[in-house]
Amino acid sequence: xxxxxxxxxxxxxxxxxxxxxxxxxQEVLARAHSRWRRISASDSPEAYVRRMVLNEYLSWRRSWQxxxxxxxxxxxxxxxxxxxxxxxxxxxxVEADALWARLSTLGRKQRAVLVxxxxxxxxxxxxxxxIGCAPATVRSHASRALRTLRLSERExxxxxxxx
Amino acid sequence: MTxxxxxxxxxxxxxxxxxxxxxxxxxxxxQLSAKYKRRxxxxxxxxxxxxxxxxxxxxxxxxxLLPGNARNTSTVGFPAGAVPTSAAPSTIPxxxxxxxxxxxxxxxxxxxxxxxxxxLSALWHVKANIGNVKAEAGRRLLAGETxxxxxxxxxxxxxSDPNDPAVKAEQAQLAAFFDNGYTWTEAEKLAKIWxxxxxxxxxVMAGKKLLAGETxxVKPTPANVAAAKQQKQVDAFFTKGYxxxxxxxxxxxxxxxxxxxxxxxxGKRILAGQxxxxxP
Numbered sequence: 363x364x365x366x367x368x369x370x371x372x373x374x375x376x377x378x379x380x381x382x383x384x385x386x387x388q389e390v391l392a393r394a395h396s397r398w399r400r401i402s403a404s405d406s407p408e409a410y411v412r413r414m415v416l417n418e419y420l421s422w423r424r425s426w427q428x429x430x431x432x433x434x435x436x437x438x439x440x441x442x443x444x445x446x447x448x449x450x451x452x453x454x455x456v457e458a459d460a461l462w463a464r465l466s467t468l469g470r471k472q473r474a475v476l477v478x479x480x481x482x483x484x485x486x487x488x489x490x491x492x493i494g495c496a497p498a499t500v501r502s503h504a505s506r507a508l509r510t511l512r513l514s515e516r517e518x519x520x521x522x523x524x525x
Numbered sequence: 526m527t528x529x530x531x532x533x534x535x536x537x538x539x540x541x542x543x544x545x546x547x548x549x550x551x552x553x554x555x556q557l558s559a560k561y562k563r564r565x566x567x568x569x570x571x572x573x574x575x576x577x578x579x580x581x582x583x584x585x586x587x588x589x590l591l592p593g594n595a596r597n598t599s600t601v602g603f604p605a606g607a608v609p610t611s612a613a614p615s616t617i618p619x620x621x622x623x624x625x626x627x628x629x630x631x632x633x634x635x636x637x638x639x640x641x642x643x644x645l646s647a648l649w650h651v652k653a654n655i656g657n658v659k660a661e662a663g664r665r666l667l668a669g670e671t672x673x674x675x676x677x678x679x680x681x682x683x684x685s686d687p688n689d690p691a692v693k694a695e696q697a698q699l700a701a702f703f704d705n706g707y708t709w710t711e712a713e714k715l716a717k718i719w720x721x722x723x724x725x726x727x728x729v730m731a732g733k734k735l736l737a738g739e740t741x742x743v744k745p746t747p748a749n750v751a752a753a754k755q756q757k758q759v760d761a762f763f764t765k766g767y768x769x770x771x772x773x774x775x776x777x778x779x780x781x782x783x784x785x786x787x788x789x790x791x792g793k794r795i796l797a798g799q800x801x802x803x804x805p
Contacts, residue, residue, distance in 0.1 A: 366551070367544060367547060370545060373544075374542075374544050375540065380543050380544065380545050384550055384656070388553040388557060391550075391554040395554065395558040434538075439779050457535070458532075458536040461536040462539065462540050476533055479538045490759050498766065500762070501763070505759075509756075511529075512708060512709045
């Protein structure tokens, strides 16, 4: 149960949409189920399935834009419901809400790069391997995404950070 | 650690628990999996034994990822009341797990999908979990009713083709906007001046004008101009194949205070056509 919940959390963060996360995870697990022998032979079946979720998200062919626009409003309403209708004015939460909404404006690859870098804590070489591009492209995606999110002005990159 | 990293982590962590109901996911996985297995069976009649081995392996091992355990994975093991109706208020009545399975199967077999359910939800004016809308639609289909519209075919992949000239042009316009130090704040102001409802459109229009050598009615802040210039230099550094370790070495070599300064200096030299003292 804990692993499924962890996978669902990952999918929610990756897709930004609870329903899309559900569709993606269902699709992936159903396919994983039918070829589990091969997957279980891999070094880390869990990592393999997470990678399948990433690929499924990046290649999702359904009506993205409609889902995307609709889900943003839905999600914010859901969050408010989950809080029992009590508005939390804590600055951090408000900022997180605003940032979450802005994340929905990113392209899929840009969003995936940010999720893999800051949520999954992967370095750029690992992300490049997962997404199938050069590490420089990962940095370019991240850089453009941060600009779009209006976070670039606040960047303070230290020497040891792989930006 | 950076400010933006903390902010992003906080946003991700704030929303990560808005997950769908694991029980509903589990039920649908079972259903889809059975469908895929039937399909595979049809394709691989001759290798029935191998398929059975795969299926058994799946049943025994996949539960590590799914709720329940190896003993109950061949059936849908819902805990009492775990049907996906609890997440949101609904005018659609609660359904038993078995009914949900039947209704979803009918819904998907008729060719409907997620997007259709979203449209149905709007048409029916119900604020319910989309899974429940799918189930209600499936129930109606099984009852011989027709839904308000036929299943819509999936559109082609909406991902932008990076080689599409229109996409390339827009990318160049956006790059011009950012590379000149403009940010969202200026895009909002420009959108107001140009009567555009979306500041994103203002970014593109502004970029187009900048590329055409025109002057914009709003100026970027000097700090952002400097930051954009630096970012362009840093991008050039990375694009050339250098990484942060190279930047640290260059910082020592050039007696700069940190790797960031080395990335900026390196990018500046690369853009000027110079060669750096170390190779990437």
